[in-house]
Amino acid sequence: MSGRVTLALDSMGGDHGAGVVVPAALSILKKRDDIDLILVGDEQLLAEHLSDVEPAIGDRIRVHHASQVVGMDELPSQALRGKKDSSMRVAINLVKQGEAQACVSAGNTGALMATARFVLKTLPGIDRPAIICPIPAKGGHTHMLDLGANADCTAEHLVQFAVMGSALANAVHDMDSPRVGLLNIGEEEIKGTETVRDASQLLGESSLNYIGYVEGNDIFSGDVDVVVSDGFVGNVSLKTMEGVAKMIGAYIREEFSRNLFTKLLGLIAMPVLKALRRRTDPRRYNGASLVGLQGIVIKSHGGADVVAYENAIRIAALEVEKDVPARISRLLANEEKERQGV
Amino acid sequence: MSGRVTLALDSMGGDHGAGVVVPAALSILKKRDDIDLILVGDEQLLAEHLSDVEPAIGDRIRVHHASQVVGMDELPSQALRGKKDSSMRVAINLVKQGEAQACVSAGNTGALMATARFVLKTLPGIDRPAIICPIPAKGGHTHMLDLGANADCTAEHLVQFAVMGSALANAVHDMDSPRVGLLNIGEEEIKGTETVRDASQLLGESSLNYIGYVEGNDIFSGDVDVVVSDGFVGNVSLKTMEGVAKMIGAYIREEFSRNLFTKLLGLIAMPVLKALRRRTDPRRYNGASLVGLQGIVIKSHGGADVVAYENAIRIAALEVEKDVPARISRLLANEEKERQGV
Structure with a gap:
């Protein structure tokens, strides 16, 4: 169009x-x-x-x-x-x-x-608008919401987020049937909170392509297209990403500026380091949608x-x-x- | 001793x-x-x-x-x-x-x-034991809890986590008065959930060195020694870290193996890349405490x-x-x- x-x-x-x-x-x-x-x-x-x-x-x-x-x-x-x-x-x-x-x-x-x-x-x-943003992932990116608009959410809100995320992934990225995952933790007998479990059941009954629970590391795996959570969890996860990426960036700079030899290496490896910086450049991901x-x-x-x-x-x-x-x-x-x- | x-x-x-x-x-x-x-x-x-x-x-x-x-x-x-x-x-x-x-x-x-x-x-x-682990941060590391034992927490639980985290940071790392931060989001008028706000008030009245709310990116800033959250948020944040670090590691490998020239660069830069891998090696952080x-x-x-x-x-x-x-x-x-x- x-x-x-x-x-x-x-x-x-x-x-x-x-x-x-x-x-x-x-x-x-x-x-x-x-x-x-x-x-x-x-x-x-x-x-x-x-x-x-x-x-x-x-x-x-x-x-x-x-x-x-x-x-x-x-x-x-x-x-x-x-x-x-x-x-x-x-x-x-x-x-x-x-x-x-x-x-x-x-x-x-x-x-x-x-x-x-x-x-x-x-x-x-x-009931409530949410904030959604593409997140870099293996082979492309995933969409994550809510990223901070709604700290407290009911199961119904999470389902609405899943619908909005699916529609956006479908519309903007021509994904036919976006895989929707519900962010959860994997450690305990009865996984996660009651809200998340209720939302999982509702999503299972929906016509969305719901693939079940995903954990924090799955966001980047390329195995899920829409990651749904409340705005508290989503915002902490998003800010955690920013923090880790920044810290690793600082590590890279530090290691390449340790001495004359490593500085020289840094100069020679500049094209690769630049390509790396481009790929992790947060500016490429600027622009969150209020859906x-x-x-x-x-x-x-x-x-x-x-x-x-x-x-x-x-x-x-x-x-x-x-x-x-x-x-x-x-x-x-x-x-x-x-x-x-x- | x-x-x-x-x-x-x-x-x-x-x-x-x-x-x-x-x-x-x-x-x-x-x-x-x-x-x-x-x-x-x-x-x-x-x-x-x-x-x-x-x-x-x-x-x-x-x-x-x-x-x-x-x-x-x-x-x-x-x-x-x-x-x-x-x-x-x-x-x-x-x-x-x-x-x-x-x-x-x-x-x-x-x-x-x-x-x-x-x-x-x-x-x-x-009331409830928690899982705590050191997390790499600028100039050293911070301690984060709960990392997944308790999905639902009350304000009192969060305060108990703060006490346990402070005691551990003090005992194990000889920190005199560990700075305690409560993980929160910064986007909304009334920040975060009611539980987090109540916990913040209780921590403010405690004898702990409570520095207030911190966000996901602050975990790595070196400005906080103990980061407190419920186990759901903590686990998602921890797994997010793992995911981002792994993805950036994959990016680095990909960029250095793009062609003959970059492969050669990778060989020459090996000492630096190895130093980098050492610093981000999750094995160095293996061992979470059930406190x-x-x-x-x-x-x-x-x-x-x-x-x-x-x-x-x-x-x-x-x-x-x-x-x-x-x-x-x-x-x-x-x-x-x-x-x-x-």
Whole structure:
């Protein structure tokens, strides 16, 4: 499928605001002529950033003024009540109003989730939106959710996450029947918590391709396409990945800078080390989706640079093309029929 | 402190049984003349393995017969009821009877925990034993618990874990006032679950050096000495670490074997790659402690090789020397006094 896509960018959010969003926007417009962008934020500031843009690009970008900015540490409730003209809120409003088909924000996750949920509402049949992200795995990647939106979950929530994850993996990656695994531990007689066991039973009865329990190391095995957990477990696992990757990166640097000989080795081996860094570059995975909403909202990492932010824009465009919310709705309706034995 | 230490080894447990336990036992006896060992398992089989041992070593090792073996997939309840003469159970009995000061088993974790708890009982003031393990971190390592014994935990359980972790870090690593962090997520307005928030309040009122919430990536930062979570979250985090490390290891191998040039680079860089592998070698971290029991029980990884198993034996000896259970009891008593305002 193709056609033009219009995306709204919260141009003030994140650690770097317009300093990253504008260059990323201009860069993507040069590469993709099917994308139009609305930069949401301080009009004057954005005009300065856009002062010397070539007309061919400038025609496909416009500024939508928003007078406020949500702080990175601001409480979601505060942002919701007190920042009705924030760049984040206005960008989401544009999606609601149909002026944009998706929005991207590097602003604080809690505020983004609360605002998106308030403005766009959840899809029928979804109690709680979740955060989903691709994770590198053997031979490709897997999708993992929830990554931090919902600390406490019921079995029914976990099943809804599984449906959303399946629909997204199917839509975005053309996976016919994504293998869904439920994150659990393997040590005890009766595995895991009651919630997880109940969810496992429900998933077994669903029409999803449920393959059963998976453990933390299975995320990377290539044997599962969608890994489901509550947001507490998912977030700890995600942050653990970041921590381990960073530590091993530091080990590699340390070992290659130990003495003159190893430094020389590091120089000679540079092409390999660069290839390695590319493969473990978290920027390639920037862009988490808030799924379960009546609209597409992509969260970029707060500290994302231009390359990383571009990736988040690309994900937004892809989800628009693939019409992810509609796919989720269809799969939910299927599940509902299945359950009623229709 | 010094003195002789007698350890009982479940010589039939794990994926390799006596094939790993006996060589590891003989190797450690050569290196450490303060250790005596009791090999628990099939008398005849073990006698064969020990047939050509030199007398100086042979004098410090004896076999204690046990007629049964707990299977790696056996249910804890089955092992508890049906395997009263298993090598695992008998090794734990020897600790109970004072014939050994600690035991080591590579047998299945669930059965080991259930049997140890049944035979040795928990320390007064401890509701549930936990599994704790050192994790590599910047500038050294941190201790993390619970790693899978308790999927569901109350705030009080988490506080008990914190006390046990502090006592162990203090005893085994001479840390004066170990920094205790509670594993949590940072995305939401009211962070984490109610249980975690309640535990945080209790820890704040305790005499422990509680530094507040930490996230998954902080485990490796070097800024925290004891990371506390329930066994579900802890186990997922631990397994996630294993998975990421394994995947990055595979990436490194792949990149260095891409073509003739990179293979050559790999050969030249071998000393550095070996140093790197040493640092990330999970065998160096083999040996998890079951803490909170009236006795010392060390769990070796089921697939541990000789080097890894030796490490688990060393940890057992160290915990005996440092008298970990007594330290935990003292710290618990202190906490109790503190709470009563004495």
